[in-house]
Amino acid sequence: MRRRRSRRDVRPVWAACAALLDYPTAGLQAALDDIEALVPGDADLAGLADHLRRTPLTALQEQYVATFDHTRKCALHLTYFAHGDTRRRGRALLRFKEVYRNAGVTWDDTTGELPDHLCAVLQLGATVDVDVAAQLLADHRAGVEMLRLALTGWRNDDGTTGSPWAGALVSLCATLPELRGDEAEAVRRLVEQGPPAEEVGLDGYGPPLIAPATLKVRA
Numbered sequence: 001m002r003r004r005r006s007r008r009d010v011r012p013v014w015a016a017c018a019a020l021l022d023y024p025t026a027g028l029q030a031a032l033d034d035i036e037a038l039v040p041g042d043a044d045l046a047g048l049a050d051h052l053r054r055t056p057l058t059a060l061q062e063q064y065v066a067t068f069d070h071t072r073k074c075a076l077h078l079t080y081f082a083h084g085d086t087r088r089r090g091r092a093l094l095r096f097k098e099v100y101r102n103a104g105v106t107w108d109d110t111t112g113e114l115p116d117h118l119c120a121v122l123q124l125g126a127t128v129d130v131d132v133a134a135q136l137l138a139d140h141r142a143g144v145e146m147l148r149l150a151l152t153g154w155r156n157d158d159g160t161t162g163s164p165w166a167g168a169l170v171s172l173c174a175t176l177p178e179l180r181g182d183e184a185e186a187v188r189r190l191v192e193q194g195p196p197a198e199e200v201g202l203d204g205y206g207p208p209l210i211a212p213a214t215l216k217v218r219a
Helices: 011-020 026-032 032-038 043-054 057-068 079-085 088-101 118-127 130-139 141-154 166-173 181-193
Strands: none
Touching: 011 032, 011 043, 011 118, 011 130, 011 166, 026 032, 032 043, 043 141, 043 166, 057 118, 079 088, 079 141, 088 130, 118 130, 141 166
C-alpha cells in the first residue's frame, strides 16, 4: 500500500506571517533574523523581511497605516470583508470570542484590538490550536483571498505594483486548501463590490484580544 502523505506543518509559516503582518516596531525589526529562521527558503517572506529591515521605521509605519488602516480592501480584520461595519459583524465578532474561549484562550482587554485580526488568528494557530485557526481561516477564506489580491495589485508611488506585505499573504495562502467553487465566487463578488459599507457602532464587541502575551497584536 502507498504511504499516506503527512500533512504539512503550517505553524512556522503562520507564526512568521503573524509577526511580519503586525504593526512595525523597533522590536519587530530586531527580531527579523529569528523570524526568517522559522521559514528558511521562503522567498516571499524573505522579501518582506528585507523590506522591513532596510526601511526606516517611521516610513514603515506610515506605509503600514496607509495600506491596512486606510484601504477597505486591505483590512486585516477578517469579519470586515463579509460584513463591513454592520450589525451582522458584531455577531461574527462574538463568535470569534467564543471560538477562542473554547480553545482555552483568555482575552487581554488592554490591546484595543478586535478578535478577528488576522495576526491573532495566525498566532492562535501557531501556538495554541492549528485546527481551530484553520477553521476560522476557512470560514473567512474569501476575505483572505481578497486581501491577497488587493496587496499583490497594490500600486506604489514609484509606479511599481505589489505591496511589500503581499509576500505574507502569498505565503499564507500557499498553506491553505485550493479555493472551491463557492469560495471563488465569493472572492469574485468581493473584488467587484468590496465589503459592505453600512456604518454602525460596534461598542461591546471591541477589545479584548487574545492573551497570553505571545498572541498580542498592536493596539
